[in-house]
Amino acid sequence: MAIDFLFFFRVLVFPGFTFVLFFTLFCDWVERKIEARIQNRVGPSVAGPGGILQPLADFMKLLTKEDIMPLDAKRILFKASPLLSFSVMVFSVSLLPIDGSSAIPGSSFAGDLIFIMALVTIANFLLFLSGWASASPYGSLGAARVLTQFLGYDIPLLMLALGPAFLAGSLSIAGIAASQQLPFIILAPWAFVLFIITLQAELEKDPFDIPHAESEVVGGLETEYCGGKLAFLHLTRDVQIVFGAALVVELFLGGPYGPVFFGAPEVWYTLWFVLKLLAVVVISELLTTLFARLRIDQVVTANWKIMLPLSIVALALTVALGVWVYPGLV
Amino acid sequence: MQNEHELIEMLREKMGDKTEVLANSLGKASMKTDSALLLNEVKQILEVDRDTGISAITGLDMGERIGLLYHFRVNRHLVTLVTDVSKEIPKISSITDLVPGANFHEREVSDLFGVTFEGHPSPGRLVLPETWPLELFPLRKDAKIEGIPFQSETSSEGITTSQPESNSELVNVVVGPQHPALLEPEKFTLKVEGEIVRAVEPRIGYVHRGVEKAAETRTYLQNVYLVERICGICNSCHATSFVEAVEKILGTQVPPRGKYLRTIILELNRLHSHLLLLGHAGLEIGYETLFQYMWRDREPIMDLTELITGNRVIASSIAVGGVRQDLSEAAIAKFRTMLAQLSKRMEFYQNLFNNEPSLKMRTQNVGKLTKEDALKLSVVGPVARASGVDMDVRKDDPYEAYGEIPFKLITRTEGDTYARLMVRLDEVTESIKIIEYALDHLPQGAFRVKAPRVVQTGEAVARVEAPRGELFDYVKSNGTAYPERVKVRTPTFANIPAFLKTAIGGSVADVPANFVSLDPCFSCTDR
Numbered sequence: 101m102a103i104d105f106l107f108f109f110r111v112l113v114f115p116g117f118t119f120v121l122f123f124t125l126f127c128d129w130v131e132r133k134i135e136a137r138i139q140n141r142v143g144p145s146v147a148g149p150g151g152i153l154q155p156l157a158d159f160m161k162l163l164t165k166e167d168i169m170p171l172d173a174k175r176i177l178f179k180a181s182p183l184l185s186f187s188v189m190v191f192s193v194s195l196l197p198i199d200g201s202s203a204i205p206g207s208s209f210a211g212d213l214i215f216i217m218a219l220v221t222i223a224n225f226l227l228f229l230s231g232w233a234s235a236s237p238y239g240s241l242g243a244a245r246v247l248t249q250f251l252g253y254d255i256p257l258l259m260l261a262l263g264p265a266f267l268a269g270s271l272s273i274a275g276i277a278a279s280q281q282l283p284f285i286i287l288a289p290w291a292f293v294l295f296i297i298t299l300q301a302e303l304e305k306d307p308f309d310i311p312h313a314e315s316e317v318v319g320g321l322e323t324e325y326c327g328g329k330l331a332f333l334h335l336t337r338d339v340q341i342v343f344g345a346a347l348v349v350e351l352f353l354g355g356p357y358g359p360v361f362f363g364a365p366e367v368w369y370t371l372w373f374v375l376k377l378l379a380v381v382v383i384s385e386l387l388t389t390l391f392a393r394l395r396i397d398q399v400v401t402a403n404w405k406i407m408l409p410l411s412i413v414a415l416a417l418t419v420a421l422g423v424w425v426y427p428g429l430v
Numbered sequence: 431m432q433n434e435h436e437l438i439e440m441l442r443e444k445m446g447d448k449t450e451v452l453a454n455s456l457g458k459a460s461m462k463t464d465s466a467l468l469l470n471e472v473k474q475i476l477e478v479d480r481d482t483g484i485s486a487i488t489g490l491d492m493g494e495r496i497g498l499l500y501h502f503r504v505n506r507h508l509v510t511l512v513t514d515v516s517k518e519i520p521k522i523s524s525i526t527d528l529v530p531g532a533n534f535h536e537r538e539v540s541d542l543f544g545v546t547f548e549g550h551p552s553p554g555r556l557v558l559p560e561t562w563p564l565e566l567f568p569l570r571k572d573a574k575i576e577g578i579p580f581q582s583e584t585s586s587e588g589i590t591t592s593q594p595e596s597n598s599e600l601v602n603v604v605v606g607p608q609h610p611a612l613l614e615p616e617k618f619t620l621k622v623e624g625e626i627v628r629a630v631e632p633r634i635g636y637v638h639r640g641v642e643k644a645a646e647t648r649t650y651l652q653n654v655y656l657v658e659r660i661c662g663i664c665n666s667c668h669a670t671s672f673v674e675a676v677e678k679i680l681g682t683q684v685p686p687r688g689k690y691l692r693t694i695i696l697e698l699n700r701l702h703s704h705l706l707l708l709g710h711a712g713l714e715i716g717y718e719t720l721f722q723y724m725w726r727d728r729e730p731i732m733d734l735t736e737l738i739t740g741n742r743v744i745a746s747s748i749a750v751g752g753v754r755q756d757l758s759e760a761a762i763a764k765f766r767t768m769l770a771q772l773s774k775r776m777e778f779y780q781n782l783f784n785n786e787p788s789l790k791m792r793t794q795n796v797g798k799l800t801k802e803d804a805l806k807l808s809v810v811g812p813v814a815r816a817s818g819v820d821m822d823v824r825k826d827d828p829y830e831a832y833g834e835i836p837f838k839l840i841t842r843t844e845g846d847t848y849a850r851l852m853v854r855l856d857e858v859t860e861s862i863k864i865i866e867y868a869l870d871h872l873p874q875g876a877f878r879v880k881a882p883r884v885v886q887t888g889e890a891v892a893r894v895e896a897p898r899g900e901l902f903d904y905v906k907s908n909g910t911a912y913p914e915r916v917k918v919r920t921p922t923f924a925n926i927p928a929f930l931k932t933a934i935g936g937s938v939a940d941v942p943a944n945f946v947s948l949d950p951c952f953s954c955t956d957r
Contacts, residue, residue: 139722237603306716307788313716313939318610392788393716395939397625 107205111194115370116203120193123374124338128155130378131341131385138389155338159331167327170235177233182325182332185226189339192219196346197274198373199366200356208274213265216273217258220343223336224250230333231321242320245311245396246304252403253301256411260298263291263418264351267426277355285352287426288418292352294411296380299344300387301399301407304337307391308399345380349373353380434458437478437507444474456891456904457501457508465498465513465522472500472525475511479504483808484525485893486919487535488904489543491571496520496543501891501902502529503808506826508891515545517570524550531808534923542569542642557635557956568643575643600628603938607636611714611942614952618929618945625937630930638956645916650676650885653913655746657903660918661954662743663703666695667896669748672916674829674892675905676750682881686831686873688752693831694868695738695747696894697861701731701772703897704854704861707949708779711851714942715792720782727775730768737761752878762869769862776859783855793848797932797944800845807927811899812853813948817845823895834871837864847940850947884911896921898949920954 110116129144129152136143144151169178194203195216202208209215224246231243265271267287268279285292301308311320319325322333349355358372394402438459442451449463449471463471476482483503490497492514500511515522524547526533536547537556544567547553558568561580567573600621607615615636621629641660645653657672658665670692677684684692709724732742738757739747747754757765783789799809804817814821820841824832840856842849889906899921908914925948933941 139719140726141722306718309716389719391717392712392720392786392792394788394791395937397937397939398791 110203110205115198116194117190119198120190120203120339120342121335124335124342125155125159126152127342127345127378127381128338130381134382134385135389138386159335162326162331162334163328165327165330167329170324172235173324174233174235177229178324179329181226181230181233182329182336185223185230186332186336186339188219188223188226189336189343192216192223193339193343193346195219195273196343196350197277197356198346198370200369202274208272210275211271213261213271213273213276216347217254217261220340221250221254223340227321227333227336230325231323234321234324236324238318238323239321242311242318242323246321248396249301249304249308249310249399249403252400253298253407256403256407257295257298257302259408259411259415260291260295261347261351263288263415266415266419267422273350274355277350277357280354280357283352283354288352288414288421291414291418292348294407294414295348295352296383296387298407298411299348300384301403303341303344303384305341305384306388307394309388309393310396310399313393341381341384342377345377345384346373348380349376434507437505437509440478441475441504441509444478445471456499456510456512456889459507460510460512462512465515468500468511468513469523469525469528471511472528475502475504475509476528481805482529483805484529484531484535485808485900485902485924486904486917487532487539488915488917489539489545489569490514490906490915491543491569493571496545496570498522498539498545499904500525500532501904503821506821508827508893510891520545521548522546523548526550529808530806531924531927533927535919538923541567543567544570555635557638559635559638568640605941606633611945612950612952613710614950616950616952616955620933620938620941622938625939627933627936627938627941630933632926632930634926634952635956637953641957642916642918645913647912649883649911650750650913651883653916654749657916657918658744658746658748660920660957661951663706663951664699664896664898664901664954665743666692666699666739666745666748667894667901668918669745670696670830671892671894671896671901671903672905672918673748673750674894675890675903676885676907677881678890678892679885679888679905679907680750680881682751682879684752684830685876685879687756687875688877688879689831690868690872691738691753691757691877692748693835694757694865695735695745695753696830697865697868698731698735698738699745700861700897701858701865702728702735703949704858705731707897707946708851708854708858711793711943711946712789714946715789717789720789724779727772730772734765734768737764749878749881751881752876754878756877757872762872765865765869769866773859773862776855776862779855780859783852790848792943793851793947794844794846796847796940797929797936797947798844798846799928799932801843803931804845804928807931808924809899809928810921810924811895811897812850812857813899813925813928815839815841816849816853818843821900823893823900827893829892829894831868835864835867837867847943847947854949884909885913898922898951898954899925918957920951920957922948922951922955926950926955 133143144154147153147157195207196202228243228247231239264276264284267284268276270276304311325333353376356369356373360368438451438453445451449461452460485501485503488499495514495516497514502509524536536550539545540547541556541558563579600623603620603622606612606617617633619631620627645656648656654669657668660668705724705728709721712720736742739745799817801818804814804819818841820839822839825839837860840853842853885907887907887909892903894901901921902919904917905913906915929945929948932944
């Protein structure tokens with residue numbers, strides 16, 4: 101395979117880096133706008149039509165700010181971890197099929213679901229390191245909370261992700277997405293609901309945004325960050341949200357696939373993908389605005405006593421139906 | 431609550447011959463006693479009412495001697511015990527062991543007047559900075575305030591947020607002076623073991639502006655504006671409380687319409703404060719939507735305040751002798767429609783507070799204050815009422831038009847953060863009813879009488895139920911246009927001990943929610 105123009109275009113422009121970046125900023129705008137409207141505010145409205153350029157403006161502004169590092173910070177980790185976690189997150193997104201295939205051509209392989217979940221864990225661990233390296237009590241407290249929460253909810257999330265994998269008979273994300281003649285949200289709605297809730301905890305959004313509880317831990321792991329590093333931390337978080345929503349789309353909503361009316365299927369696939377993803381973002385944002393933040397012990401208890409058993413039951417139920425009921429129906 | 435005549439009889443009986451009980455002075459009764467007999471007299475008062483709370487301790491510079499006025503709430507009646515100590519050896523026994531609520535009051539008097547309270551469990555600076563000279567007591571008349579020789583900071587207390595104690599497992603988590611959970615500067619050092627708070631060390635006084643001293647250099651007219659600025663939200667309460675005390679010295683009778691208009695303004699203060707607090711509580715527990723909703727619904731209250739006083743926040747409408755502005759018929763009609771709208775919104779919030787699971791999870795069983803502790807620590811206002819103490823100055827010692835307006839006293843028994851929020855939520859509904867009743871029964875006639883600017887010699891106390899609880903004012907006049915002494919005891923100052931008590935044994939994550947449920951106002955606290 102010659103490294104040709106198409107390869108670079110796919111990786112760097114569409115549906116690779118540039119697309120992911122701008123789509124992330126767009127999703128950020130959608131989130132902020134929805135949250136604001138639910139809370140009876142206007143939301144971003146100055147930069148660009150309807151304030152659509154606000155996330156980009158915020159990002160650029162942070163890049164121009166002075167970059168200060170605390171004296172006691174672990175210098176290399178403090179500098180490297182925001183960038184590293186950002187690149188790992190973007191890499192994970194570019195492994196997902198967006199316009200029918202993933203951004204890096206031929207990158208899909210048999211077990212990439214497990215691989216991507218592992219990558220996300222690494223990205224989160226890097227976020228933890230960034231907080232820990234800042235040598236601030238608020239930073240390390242926030243970082244410890246990220247780790248507590250993330251490691252706990254990682255297990256139910258993986259369990260729930262295995263349900264669709266089983267129904268599809270494949271551990272490859274592309275395979276799972278392609279096999280959904282009937283989206284798995286219809287075949288296994290219980291798994292979908294639990295997955296969304298667990299994802300909310302993974303993404304540290306209300307009612308699970310304990311690591312960002314500013315009345316308790318000030319800025320959490322971001323406390324000591326400013327300037328460009330803070331910009332990348334914010335962006336990582338936004339990409340994470342897009343990634344989470346994209347995972348829901350791939351696993352439960354039939355991936356990018358949908359009716360193709362005319363012309364190139366890639367265009368239609370991208371459109372379906374974006375629309376489905378936005379729907380997930382809206383649901384997630386609704387949950388965020390409707391609840392108060394729980395306490396760290398309540399979150400941990402909810403994970404081990406409720407979410408984990410429920411996800412095991414959900415997986416068992418999905419497997420049982422997949423073996424005995426659905427083969428007759430589908 | 432017994433009636434005042436019985437109370438005075440009982441006090442006379444207990445006090446014996448040495449101490450004279452004067453009826454209707456400085457509250458319902460005042461007693462003058464020797465400083466050596468103080469503990470004994472306090473014990474006698476405690477025999478009359480076991481749950482006697484303390485409203486304030488007023489220090490007075492009387493030249494050769496320093497007067498100490500202990501204002502007690504005996505069976506909800508304000509009773510003052512007057513004593514004095516010599517300026518050379520200003521020593522008196524501490525009553526904190528008998529009345530635990532006196533802790534902060536004694537420390538404040540010790541800061542500002544240099545009186546040593548012997549046997550105080552935790553003496554030390556409370557409102558003055560560490561750099562303040564040790565021998566300068568600002569509220570004494572001979573204190574030279576210009577050219578204060580500030581000392582270098584002797585305290586080695588860390589400003590950093592966490593430092594392990596050398597001799598124990600406790601870790602210091604410092605909340606404040608700058609912290610997202612606090613909107614105003616004040617410092618609380620939490621001694622934390624794991625996630626559990628084991629002890630709390632308060633440090634207040636970061637916004638001490640010396641209002642009481644400043645009041646002595648201003649005329650009564652100017653002082654109305656000065657005390658208004660102690661707190662932005664309950665500004666009219668501060669003004670009313672001061673003005674009431676002055677009117678008592680003057681013997682001015684406010685015309686009925688003036689009283690009703692004051693009542694309306696005071697209740698608008700309460701609505702404003704309660705809605706603000708409930709929204710802020712939402713923010714502390716990560717419920718931003720509630721915060722945004724509540725603060726939007728607070729806007730009409732500010733519009734109404736503007737309608738009746740001409741100002742949105744600092745009303746400047748209370749004057750000695752009445753109020754500054756009348757209320758027109760057109761404005762009354764607007765009041766009615768806007769209050770009806772707010773009532774409808776309150777039904778929505780009632781439903782939300784009663785049924786929202788995540789809100790309840792964060793607030794129920796958090797920061798429990800038992801009725802016994804509430805009485806012992808002399809807490810006031812919604813905090814006391816949430817612990818089952820049916821205490822409200824509006825009922826106990828009616829002022830303005832409250833004696834004529836029927837309203838329900840809201841109490842709850844749980845004593846947790848949730849109860850404290852719910853008391854406020856129910857009080858909003860009650861407040862709306864009070865305003866509607868006052869509008870329906872608004873008397874005709876003058877709304878203000880002219881009062882002299884020079885006040886004859888005398889002293890008086892006044893109490894107002896501010897949104898945060900009982901607000902206490904003491905004014906002493908020396909026959910000039912300037913007061914001799916103005917003492918303000920704000921509700922938050924009395925309620926901070928409740929936080930110190932309830933935070934212990936709780937989780938660090940509960941501290942913001944617990945603290946905000948007291949409705950802390952530090953500019954009030956420090957004055």
